[in-house]
Amino acid sequence: MKHLDYQPMRSISWSLRLGFVCLAFGYLIALRYLAGVAWPDSFLGAVYLTTAFVGHFAFLALIAWCSVILPTALIIPNLKLAKVLITFELGALLLLLIVDTFVFQQYRFHLNMFLWKLILNDTNNEIFAFSNTMKALAVMAIALVIALLFFIGQKLAQPKKSWPHIRLISALLVVYLSANLIHIWADAQYIQSLTRYNRNLPVYYPATATKFMAKHGWLNEDAQQANASLSMNKQNASIQYPLNPLQAAPLTAPMNVLIIAVDSWRADEMNAEVSPNIWDFSQRSMRYNAHFSGSNSTRAGIFSLFYGLPSVYWDAMFANKQGPVLIQQLKDNDYQFGVFTAATLTNPEFDRTVFRDVDNLRLTSEGDTPIARDIDLTKDWLQWIDQHQQQGADKPFFGFLFYDAPHGYSIDDSLPAPFLPEEDINYLVLNNDYDPTLIRNRYRNAVYQDDKLIGQVLSDLQDKQLLDNTIVIITGDHGQEFNDTKHNYWGHNSNFAAPQTHVPFIMHWPGQTAKEIALETSHFDIVPTLLHRALSVTSSERDYSMGGNLLAPVQKNWRLAGSYSSFAVISEGLIIVSSLDGSMHIYDENMDEVSSAALDYSVLSKAMDEMKRFYK
Numbered sequence: 189m190k191h192l193d194y195q196p197m198r199s200i201s202w203s204l205r206l207g208f209v210c211l212a213f214g215y216l217i218a219l220r221y222l223a224g225v226a227w228p229d230s231f232l233g234a235v236y237l238t239t240a241f242v243g244h245f246a247f248l249a250l251i252a253w254c255s256v257i258l259p260t261a262l263i264i265p266n267l268k269l270a271k272v273l274i275t276f277e278l279g280a281l282l283l284l285l286i287v288d289t290f291v292f293q294q295y296r297f298h299l300n301m302f303l304w305k306l307i308l309n310d311t312n313n314e315i316f317a318f319s320n321t322m323k324a325l326a327v328m329a330i331a332l333v334i335a336l337l338f339f340i341g342q343k344l345a346q347p348k349k350s351w352p353h354i355r356l357i358s359a360l361l362v363v364y365l366s367a368n369l370i371h372i373w374a375d376a377q378y379i380q381s382l383t384r385y386n387r388n389l390p391v392y393y394p395a396t397a398t399k400f401m402a403k404h405g406w407l408n409e410d411a412q413q414a415n416a417s418l419s420m421n422k423q424n425a426s427i428q429y430p431l432n433p434l435q436a437a438p439l440t441a442p443m444n445v446l447i448i449a450v451d452s453w454r455a456d457e458m459n460a461e462v463s464p465n466i467w468d469f470s471q472r473s474m475r476y477n478a479h480f481s482g483s484n485s486t487r488a489g490i491f492s493l494f495y496g497l498p499s500v501y502w503d504a505m506f507a508n509k510q511g512p513v514l515i516q517q518l519k520d521n522d523y524q525f526g527v528f529t530a531a532t533l534t535n536p537e538f539d540r541t542v543f544r545d546v547d548n549l550r551l552t553s554e555g556d557t558p559i560a561r562d563i564d565l566t567k568d569w570l571q572w573i574d575q576h577q578q579q580g581a582d583k584p585f586f587g588f589l590f591y592d593a594p595h596g597y598s599i600d601d602s603l604p605a606p607f608l609p610e611e612d613i614n615y616l617v618l619n620n621d622y623d624p625t626l627i628r629n630r631y632r633n634a635v636y637q638d639d640k641l642i643g644q645v646l647s648d649l650q651d652k653q654l655l656d657n658t659i660v661i662i663t664g665d666h667g668q669e670f671n672d673t674k675h676n677y678w679g680h681n682s683n684f685a686a687p688q689t690h691v692p693f694i695m696h697w698p699g700q701t702a703k704e705i706a707l708e709t710s711h712f713d714i715v716p717t718l719l720h721r722a723l724s725v726t727s728s729e730r731d732y733s734m735g736g737n738l739l740a741p742v743q744k745n746w747r748l749a750g751s752y753s754s755f756a757v758i759s760e761g762l763i764i765v766s767s768l769d770g771s772m773h774i775y776d777e778n779m780d781e782v783s784s785a786a787l788d789y790s791v792l793s794k795a796m797d798e799m800k801r802f803y804k
Contacts, residue, residue, distance in 0.1 A: 192265040199261035199270045204353050205344045206337070207257060210278045211249045217282065218245055220289035221388045225426075228381065236370045236382045243364030244389050250357065252281055275341050279334045286329075288390055298390040300766055368395040376401040384507045427504040429497075429802045430513050430732040437724040439521050442584040443698060444658035445718060448645065449493070449588070450638055451486060451531070451595035452680060453664030455479070458692035462607075462632050465643030466662055470694040471702065473660070476738070478708040479693035481666045485681040485751045487536035489665035489711065490590075492750075494542045496715030496733025499750030500799045506537060511545040513732045514715050517723050519545060524585045526572045529553065530561035530592035558598035559637055562591045566641040570648055577652060589645065593634040594668065597627065603640065605633035618678050624670035631668065656698055659722060661714065664691035673779040684749045684756040684763050685779050695738060697721075707741045712748075714738065734798045746791040748798060757795040759788060 218241070228234045256277050264270035288299045371394035374382040386392055455477075460467045482492020488499030494512045495501065504510070518525070525546045532552040533539040543549050553561035553568070569589055576585055592598070597613045599605050610629035642662070649655050669677045669687035680688045693709065712735035719725040719732070721739055729735060736742060746759035756765045762785055763775040774782045 193267045194265040195267045196262050199264070199267060199274070200258065201353075202271065202341070202344060203253070203257045203261050203274050205351055206274070206278060206341050207249065207253050208351070208353075208356065209340055209344070210282060210337070211246060213282060214245055214249065214285055215242070217285050217289060218389075221292060221390075225385065225388060228385075230381065232370065232374075233382050236367060236374065237385050239363050239367035239370065240385065240389065240392070240394065243360060243367045244392050246360035247364045248391070250360075256281075271341060271345075275337045276334065279330075279337050282333055282337075283330060292388070292390070371395060372397045372401070387503060426804055427501070427508055427510060427802055428804050429501070429505070429510055430727070431802065432727065432731045434513060434517065434719075434725055434727045434732065436517065436520075437726060439724050442521055442523070443722055444585050444587075444654060445518070445523075445722065446585075446587040446589070446645075446649070446658055446660045447493075447714075448591070448642055448660070448662045449490070450591045450635070450642075450662075450664050451593075452666065452668040453594055453635065453691060454667040454669075454687060455664075455690040455692050457594075457632060457635050458694075462635050463639040463692075465639050465646060466692075466694065469646050469660075469662070469696070473694050473696040473702055474700060474705060474738075475703075476693040476695070476705045476709050478706060479663070479691060480686075480689045480708065480710045480747060480749070481664065481691050482711045483749055483751055484666050484684055484688040486531075486595075486665050487752065488750045490536075490538060490542060492711040493663075493665070493714055496712050496729075496735045497802065498712075498734065498748045498755065498799055499752075500755060501802060502541070504803070506541050509540065509544060512542060512715070514718060515543065515545050517719060517725060518586050521723060522583055524576060524580055524583050526569060526576070526585060526587040528565040528569045528572070528588070529590035530555075530558055530565050531590070531595075557600075558592040558596035559600045559603075559634065560598075562593050562638055562641055563600070565589060565591070566644060569645060573648065573652070573654075589642075590665075591638045591641065593638045594631055597630045597634055599630070599633045599637055603637050606636065607632040615678075618671075618676075620671065620674065620676040622671070628670050631670075655696065658696075659698070659718070660694075660696040662692065662694040663711070667691055675779045677779065681751055683775070683779050684751075684758060684765060685775070685777060689749055697739070700739065705741060708744050708747070709738055709741050710735065710747055712736075713741070734801075746788075746795065748795055755799070757792055759791045762787070764792070 222237075222241070228237055257274055260273050260277060261270055264273060284299075291299050371383065371386075375394075375396045386394060457463065458466060458470070481489040483489040483499055488502065491497070491499055491502055491505075494514055495505065496512075496514075527533075527543055527546060527550055529538075529550075530553050533543060533549065534551060539549055539551060550568070553564040555561035555564050566589075569587065573585075573587070607629035609626055610633055611626040612630055613627045646660070649658060649660070666680050667686070667688045667690055668680055669682070669685070671678060672687040673683070673685055675683075677683055677685075677688075682688070712733060714735065715733045716729035716735045717738040720729065720737065729737075734748070746757060749756045749758060754765055756763050758764075761777050762782065763777070763779075764787070765773050765775065774785050774787075776782055
């Protein structure tokens with residue numbers, strides 16, 4: 189009987205030695221994640237980046253060794269065969285790391301199922317075009333890595349002295365824990381100069397303990413606010429926005445601009461019954477029947493409205509304290525700002541992104557309920573516009589009113605609520621069989637009451653004869669679902685189907701005739717329209733957005749939508765979703781998952797380009 193040569197302890201010991209060598213190679217490869225990243229200017233920052241880098245990849249290596257290498261060493265009954273398999277496994281892990289570094293440098297996110305799907309299905313090289321030389325180099329690189337590991341493996345087969353495996357692993361775990369402890373403190377103190385490096389490391393989710401720190405009095409709120417207000421050195425920025433300095437002709441007859449947004453306002457609830465005042469206004473304006481938000485959530489929806497860019501750029505804009513060019517152009521033309529929102533502007537951090545360049549920003553409204561705060565913001569706006577007309581009517585104004593009642597299903601019992609029967613939402617009872625009629629009526633009543641408030645704003649503009657010189661946009665930040673797709677989706681921020689992304693859009697533009705527009709448009713189109721047609725910007729819209737002209741819309745066959753943890757490419761009835769956890773799924777318009785679909789890779793290529801164009 190042939191001897192199997194089963195020596196698991198020798199396999200384990202040898203694999204640990206080769207694993208440490210591969211970890212050293214991994215560190216060298218992973219330096220690519222830090223290419224172009226400014227070295228921290230503080231000692232603590234340098235310590236954090238170093239410990240996070242060293243500790244995280246050591247931790248990943250330990251996980252890989254325990255889950256892949258160790259089982260091979262234990263299961264394979266032949267020492268030589270085990271070494272061969274382990275060598276190929278370690279080589280594959282190194283090659284995977286190499287590929288991810290290239291992906292990150294190209295797109296600023298790491299390998300996920302979305303990209304794997306593109307790579308595996310890009311048979312015509314429509315997205316990833318590789319020359320024969322590049323293919324040959326790739327094959328040579330793979331062969332070189334495997335050959336090098338076999339050579340090193342042979343050298344390590346008979347070590348001259350034992351390796352301190354346990355001490356090395358223990359030391360690296362201490363480094364890993366140190367990085368997490370530093371991050372807990374930096375996160376609680378809001379030190380972005382440290383935490384901004386997190387996104388560079390793949391599958392890196394360092395520890396946080398904000399509640400624990402606050403409970404023990406270790407959360408320095410003053411320091412948090414102070415650090416948040418500090419501008420980062422633009423020389424360290426990883427974003428180039430706009431791509432080129434904006435060029436504009438002199439603005440001789442500036443028009444006022446007023447944007448009214450309603451949180452969680454779905455498109456089919458803009459009608460004569462639910463929103464009669466806005467409906468009446470829409471009959472005298474341009475009404476866009478196929479308009480979509482850039483998101484299914486507030487943060488990314490408002491971001492798409494003011495930046496004209498997908499939500500993947502939020503972190504970069506936030507980290508680099510980069511406000512939208514729309515606001516800057518308004519300031520350059522001496523516009524007066526009236527920003528009135530029901531929900532606080534500090535969460536999401538619109539005060540540090542969208543409105544960071546607005547002076548004396550009003551951060552919140554008074555009131556215990558969303559509808560009470562909506563009433564308060566309306567009152568304050570009417571007072572502000574009165575004061576503007578009395579003291580600064582010679583200067584144009586930009587107004588932004590953001591209503592919140594539908595988001596919270598909030599109504600005022602003293603105001604009319606015609607949709608009955610109704611009840612407040614109870615999230616605990618929602619399921620796929622739940623009848624949404626009562627909460628849908630509650631939602632409609634919230635929209636109805638906000639419509640009454642917005643009607644006051646519109647009537648006031650009419651009374652002051654401001655509509656002759658004011659662009660008025662009325663829309664939603666995103667939609668709201670009531671299990672429309674019959675997959676137990678409620679509210680928003682859970683999928684990218686129409687109920688959560690299709691929003692009303694009405695635009696009154698002085699000199700433009702009232703009409704309905706059937707072509708698909710989106711929030712990405714707002715900024716280029718205002719900059720080009722209202723603020724005389726002559727630069728290409730490609731320099732600062734991914735949108736087009738709402739006054740002359742063109743047919744589109746795809747669009748982007750993003751949220752806090754995922755993004756979607758929506759085209760030809762398919763919703764292709766990629767999540768930050770690496771998962772990738774394809775759905776139809778009703779959120780039924782599609783197991784196999786003929787994807788248009790030219791569209792996906794364009795979408796990928798939009799998500800990386802503004803990174804340096």
